[in-house]
Each structure stands twice: as structure tokens, then as C-alpha cells.
Amino acid sequence: MRHLLADIQSDELTEWMAYEQVTGPLGPDRGDLLHGIRTAVIANAASGKGRKAVPKDFIPKWDHTQSADWQEMLANARALNSRLGGTDFTQGGGRGDAG
Numbered sequence: 001m002r003h004l005l006a007d008i009q010s011d012e013l014t015e016w017m018a019y020e021q022v023t024g025p026l027g028p029d030r031g032d033l034l035h036g037i038r039t040a041v042i043a044n045a046a047s048g049k050g051r052k053a054v055p056k057d058f059i060p061k062w063d064h065t066q067s068a069d070w071q072e073m074l075a076n077a078r079a080l081n082s083r084l085g086g087t088d089f090t091q092g093g094g095r096g097d098a099g
Contacts, residue, residue: 032059032060033055033059035058035059036055036056036057036058036059037055039053039055039057039058040052040053040054040055040057040058043057043058043084047084047085048085050085051083053083053084057080057083057084
């Protein structure tokens with residue numbers, strides 16, 4: 001960030017910010033968005049009736065300020081699996097014991 005601020009003027013940075021608002025995210029965020037769109041299309045084509053997947057379902061959240069414990073991660077995976085009509089093959093009554 002320091003290099004960016006040293007090499008770019010405020011007006012040019014503002015122009016790039018405005019450009020991104022019109023065209024969508026630049027850099028890795030754009031890749032995440034495009035991947036989310038593709039994955040949602042594939043998931044919807046392969047699923048039956050019910051809630052349709054949207055790109056946001058497949059775009060990771062990169063906020064690492066609070067790490068989730070394994071139970072929370074498992075609950076998130078199960079929720080996404082359920083929304084997409086998947087089957088939960090784990091054993092143990094939802095405790096996360098794989099079998």
C-alpha cells in the first residue's frame with residue numbers, strides 16, 4: 001500500500017475507484033466474482049427444484065479478524081450443503097464425527 005500511495009496521485013486513485021464502481025471489482029476480487037458466477041450456474045444446472053444458488057454463495061469472505069472454530073465451520077458447510085440439496089454422509093448425530 002505504501003508503494004501505491006507513493007507512486008500514484010490522489011486524483012488518479014479516485015479515477016480508478018470510480019472505474020471499479022462502474023466496471024466491477026479489479027484484481028483478485030473480480031476472479032472471486034467470476035468464479036462465483038460460474039459455480040452458481042453449474043450448481044443450478046445440476047440441482048432440482050428449490051432455492052437457486054447465487055454467486056454470493058460461492059464467494060469467500062476474506063475477513064480474517066475473527067477465526068471460526070471447527071464446529072462453526074462444520075455448521076457453515078452443512079448449511080451450504082443443505083441449501084444446495086446435498087446429502088450429509090457424516091455420522092454422529094451432527095457432532096462432526098466423520099465415519
